[in-house]
Amino acid sequence: TQLLEQSPQFLSIQEGENLTVYCNSSSVFSSLQWYRQEPGEGPVLLVTVVTGGEVKKLKRLTFQFGDARKDSSLHITAAQPGDTGLYLCAGESGNQFYFGTGTSLTVIP
Amino acid sequence: NAGVTQTPKFQVLKTGQSMTLQCAQDMNHNSMYWYRQDPGMGLRLIYYSASEGTTDKGEVPNGYNVSRLNKREFSLRLESAAPSQTSVYFCASSELVITEAFFGQGTRLTVV
Numbered sequence: 001t002q003l004l005e006q007s008p009q010f011l012s013i014q015e016g017e018n019l020t021v022y023c024n025s026s027s028v029f030s031s032l033q034w035y036r037q038e039p040g041e042g043p044v045l046l047v048t049v050v051t052g053g054e055v056k057k058l059k060r061l062t063f064q065f066g067d068a069r070k071d072s073s074l075h076i077t078a079a080q081p082g083d084t085g086l087y088l089c090a091g092e093s094g095n096q097f098y099f100g101t102g103t104s105l106t107v108i109p
Numbered sequence: 110n111a112g113v114t115q116t117p118k119f120q121v122l123k124t125g126q127s128m129t130l131q132c133a134q135d136m137n138h139n140s141m142y143w144y145r146q147d148p149g150m151g152l153r154l155i156y157y158s159a160s161e162g163t164t165d166k167g168e169v170p171n172g173y174n175v176s177r178l179n180k181r182e183f184s185l186r187l188e189s190a191a192p193s194q195t196s197v198y199f200c201a202s203s204e205l206v207i208t209e210a211f212f213g214q215g216t217r218l219t220v221v
Contacts, residue, residue: 004151006151009149030207031207033209040214040215041212041214041215042113042199042201042211042212042213042214042215043152043199043210043212044212045209045210048209088151088152090152092207095159095206095207096154096157096167096206097154097207097210098154098168099144099151099152099153100151101149101150101151102149102151
């Protein structure tokens with residue numbers, strides 16, 4: 001059962017633009033993680049959010065956990081080519097993490 | 110610092126053949142995982158081992174078996190490969206089940 005849906009599935013933008021990626025579910029999660037994966041590599045953790053309504057910033061990346069802990073968003077300001085990759089959210093439920101379907105981001109110089 | 114090491118990196122199998130994917134971590138982590146990644150499906154958990162000596166099924170365990178050989182090593186076995194098992198397989202480890210997971214570089218498996 002796929003618990004987490006991400007949108008959009010694909011995103012291609014010009015360098016310097018802003019973007020938001022969404023991670024939605026009908027299930028409540030104890031915590032939620034965001035990973036970035038580059039081609040030929042495994043995912044690498046960007047952030048973990050735990051509290052409903054929590055906002056975390058990592059340089060140009062802003063992560064928000066929904067108040068009801070069912071959804072999350074990732075906002076990137078002034079995207080750069082180095083941001084290119086597959087972004088995955090993962091929600092914790094019942095001592096397991098369930099990964100989202102992924103958003104493939106391409107930032108064009 | 111190697112982190113999580115998977116072998117092999119690439120493998121082609123014929124339908125019905127068996128093989129074992131190997132995974133080792135050098136971070137003294139308690140928990141280890143096997144995922145498969147398919148286009149548009151994200152990562153799906155096959156099996157995990159919360160601690161040495163225990164293994165549990167994940168979302169998609171059918172057709173697979175695992176062995177937690179010791180704290181460092183966690184192997185995934187396909188007894189009779191099927192084309193539906195064509196995928197990229199990732200091993201991961203974490204200090205505890207709900208903490209940050211560190212992933213290997215993946216094994217690209219094709220079953221023909």
